[in-house]
Amino acid sequence: MNRTLCNALGIIGRRDNLLWEYPSPFLRWFQFHECHESGAIRAQPEAIIAAVCALDMREDRVVDTLLSLRELPGKILRKFGDPALQQPSAPFGFDAFTLLERTASEVTFGLAGRFWRPDLKTGHIPDAQAFKALDDPNVAKLVLRFQVIEHAQDIYTLRTETFVYCANTRTKILFTPYWLLIRLASGWIRRRNLASIQRQFSTERAV
Template structure:
């Protein structure tokens, strides 16, 4: 399933464990951490308090993503005040926060040079968002524990596109950014693990 992150309509219909905030989707990505010696509640809290720019690799990758926007800005002479803020978890909409899971939502035309995302304040706004020219994304972090009490943190990305045109645009973007996106997800999981290890000492 999900060959290179692309999900067919049939695969989506048979999918188990899809996000209730995005039951239909065409793109999917998943990563898992190494075993973590911490409670699920502590792990989820560490995710929510994480500053992605503290990791030098993630910071450089995010800066690299902003380069097309800065180049476009210089060509079109867009005012600096119109430049979007730095991308991070606070850009997302909090959809769900539980003891073992947190889900974040994001909407917009991610493939555009300026990373055209729309900030929505509530889960209800995210649910009602139906712009025909924008995609919807859910980022889910969930914690599972084995019989020995060791926890594993997983991150899943679901993306839904409302029209074939949007799907085609996002597919090109997905193919280009997926290696870097996967690297960021893995670094994020490692940062959470290191943060918890440091706090435990």
Template sequence: MHLHEKYLPRHHFSERHALEIGAPQAQVMAAARGYRPDGDALFKYAIAARELPMRALHRLQGRSGAPQPSFGMDNFTLLEQRGDEELVFGLAGKFWQADYGQAGIADGPSFLAFNAPGTAKLVLGFVAQPLDATHTRLVTETRVFCVDAEARRRFAPYWYLIRPVSGLIRRRMLAAIGRQAATRATS
């Protein structure tokens, strides 16, 4: 059983992408674990557009201080890593809200136990399959489970709105991980 199946055996929404990378499995997994979208302009613009209502409301309400930091990989919790084969991150909350409604998840067991009404749980998993000594197939799968009907009703329109951009971001993520891993392989 893959880790994403362990943490979300049932799900309502999912997305899967894969890429063959010219690097050994260990380097691919290290690049996946260390991935940060900081240099990806599309990611920055997509998140800025997504967070525009929250930031505008923050200003209109005259709140002091900076609004919450932009969404990124630091919002995810590492749930588990299985050697150089698999890695899974988790997130929980009300993602359709302007501020994401994110719930604090400390680790894998707390993610499994999380069951707050009106929320959704998301896993972002990576599976690295060696093709030979110098090539690896990296698969990423995102799964979302809505805890109840209310969460599913609220999350569904959000998913269909963000899914095209999310898919593009996932493919760009794989390409960036591939470049990073290939650079390590030739160093």
């Protein structure tokens, strides 16, 4: 596949990894990447990051609908199919992720699983050390990073990046069509998350 097209689809080659300006310290390599950025926010970085950590994605009706659609195959399997899936899972949100790092201007979450499966097959990871140490070639490792970017005159933007690493060719082959399928919805969710946080501070200023 053409390199320019791959980059447009968020598929990243090893050469791009070597030249990446600000890679995630929680993944040695990554093959998939997505990035979105908010409009201007007039608030301190600590407050913006606190808003990210407090965000309930499911309060947004559009996001809740998209995530509910993604959860539907797993619910159907639990009801009619796979006996191993009888235990109902909690609604997907930031609670499903592991907090890897939080600073005054950045917060990073991690998630690992066989995302291409109907039930996602994500597992609990207790902390950043366990996430780094996880060495299962059958799962993809995902890092979600929110970073406050400073601009002139105390104006900031909030950038979100998603990095995904697949340990072997088989896992990458399984993950790639899923990535291409959900990329549009995933980007929509990220943009709505960013817009929600931006509106929050606009409302606070207005009050």
